[in-house]
Amino acid sequence: MKKQATKSLRAFAIELVIYSVLVTVYFFLVLHLLGEWLYHLEAQHRYLYAVVALLLIAGQAVALDAVTTLLFRLLRGRWR
Amino acid sequence: MFFPISNTHINPIYLVIVGFIIGILGGFFGVGGSFIAGPALRLMGVDWNYAVGTDLAHIVGKSIVAARQHRTLGNVDLKLGLFMAIGTIAGAECGAQLIQVLKRAGNVNSVVSYVAISVYFSISAFMLWESQKTLRSDKRRWHSVAKAAGSKTDRSAFGPVTRAIQRLKISPMITLPTSGIRISLWTILLVAFIGGLFSGFLGGGAGYIRMPSMVYVLGVPTHLAVGTDLFEIVISASYGTISHAIKGNVDILIALVMHTGAVIGAQIGAVATQYFTGPKIRLAFVPLPLIGAAIVIYTLVTGHKL
Numbered sequence: 001m002k003k004q005a006t007k008s009l010r011a012f013a014i015e016l017v018i019y020s021v022l023v024t025v026y027f028f029l030v031l032h033l034l035g036e037w038l039y040h041l042e043a044q045h046r047y048l049y050a051v052v053a054l055l056l057i058a059g060q061a062v063a064l065d066a067v068t069t070l071l072f073r074l075l076r077g078r079w080r
Numbered sequence: 081m082f083f084p085i086s087n088t089h090i091n092p093i094y095l096v097i098v099g100f101i102i103g104i105l106g107g108f109f110g111v112g113g114s115f116i117a118g119p120a121l122r123l124m125g126v127d128w129n130y131a132v133g134t135d136l137a138h139i140v141g142k143s144i145v146a147a148r149q150h151r152t153l154g155n156v157d158l159k160l161g162l163f164m165a166i167g168t169i170a171g172a173e174c175g176a177q178l179i180q181v182l183k184r185a186g187n188v189n190s191v192v193s194y195v196a197i198s199v200y201f202s203i204s205a206f207m208l209w210e211s212q213k214t215l216r217s218d219k220r221r222w223h224s225v226a227k228a229a230g231s232k233t234d235r236s237a238f239g240p241v242t243r244a245i246q247r248l249k250i251s252p253m254i255t256l257p258t259s260g261i262r263i264s265l266w267t268i269l270l271v272a273f274i275g276g277l278f279s280g281f282l283g284g285g286a287g288y289i290r291m292p293s294m295v296y297v298l299g300v301p302t303h304l305a306v307g308t309d310l311f312e313i314v315i316s317a318s319y320g321t322i323s324h325a326i327k328g329n330v331d332i333l334i335a336l337v338m339h340t341g342a343v344i345g346a347q348i349g350a351v352a353t354q355y356f357t358g359p360k361i362r363l364a365f366v367p368l369p370l371i372g373a374a375i376v377i378y379t380l381v382t383g384h385k386l
Contacts, residue, residue: 016344023340027081027092031333038332039084050325053332054318057137060336061144064343072347 015071022067086130086331094124095334096341099138103345107146108352109365110306112139112285112313115372117338126334133329134338136320139285139313141335142342147310149350155307157258160300163265164308165315167272168279168290172316175280193376196282200373203292204366210296211363213237235359242299259300259308271297276316285313288369295362302358307350 034056041049081092098120102113114135121131150156182191214237236242250264275290287309294305324330353361 019344023096026340027337031336035084035333042085042328046326046328049332050322050330053137053325053330053335054140054321056332057141057321057335057339058144058318060339061141061343064340065145065148065347068343068347 090124095337099338099341100345103342104349107346107349110291110309111287129329133324134331134334137335138338139317141339143310143313146346150307155303157308161308161311163268164272164312167269168276168316171273171276172280175277196376200369203369208366210237211359214359238296
């Protein structure tokens with residue numbers, strides 16, 4: 001039981017490290033590139049901005065959910 | 081990190097940590113977590129209107145992840161969630177109109193504050209009484225507890241009242257096989273409408289009202305109420321996000337950064353529900369409305385809006 005918990009914690013810690021690296025890259029690449037465009041969109045085309053904002057957050061949710069699920073699956077298989 | 085839309089500088093690590101905490105709470109209790117996100121953004125100097133709108137956008141993303149996780153665990157009643165969304169949106173619009181009426185009357189802050197404090201305390205007190213009573217009676221019948229620990233059906237000390245509500249035959253009657261109940265559509269819409277009304281009136285997603293109402297009024301098992309509430313929040317918060325973004329109240333860049341932390345938190349929270357029985361989840365829920373009440377009392381006493 002204790003061994004199982006240690007394995008799960010180790011897998012979670014590794015997942016967290018990989019996820020942090022991916023998120024940092026994401027911050028610098030995607031958000032930095034999108035920031036200026038979104039700022040102008042918000043100022044000039046509010047309706048379009050509203051739709052884009054919703055699509056971005058929903059898209060990110062689906063993408064990150066898939067990434068974390070994949071990481072969990074890979075690491076659990078590896079440490080089993 | 082500079083966020084040009086709301087014109088603020090915020091450390092992204094702070095946003096990720098706040099998102100992570102809200103994610104855990106959302107995944108476990110089925111709430112949006114606006115009572116934490118709003119003040120957390122205000123602390124960093126984000127204007128109140130941006131804090132409210134941005135929080136809604138972040139709630140959409142977090143609820144998608146948590147609802148997907150709950151769906152995998154079989155905790156989402158899609159049919160019920162869709163009916164609830166209709167009532168919630170109508171209620172939220174009425175709540176927002178009520179705020180406008182109070183604004184014109186000039187006493188919006190005091191009325192909203194006192195209503196919020198009463199509602200938060202009532203929910204906490206009621207859930208504390210009910211969950212403890214159920215847990216005590218379950219202890220006496222420990223055999224049934226052992227049997228129910230892995231199942232999604234759960235007992236409630238408020239059960240007789242819930243069954244009386246379910247027996248109200250007001251056409252059309254709806255069968256919800258996932259939740260295992262048959263109930264009038266009007267009861268579902270009324271519960272959702274009241275939740276939406278509080279959402280529009282007090283702000284946030286009002287999950288602290290809707291989740292308990294689904295358990296005690298509709299008779300939905302706690303695990304399913306958490307998952308279905310999250311699915312319903314995806315729809316109603318999307319509507320709120322569009323509405324606030326059009327009014328210029330959403331900084332989507334802040335929401336996207338916060339959401340990266342919420343993804344992990346929401347998954348942990350959703351998976352954790354498997355290890356707790358319904359009454360235990362309800363008992364753990366008790367402090368949440370009290371946090372909301374404490375924030376409102378702080379605002380009333382100091383005059384600072386967190």
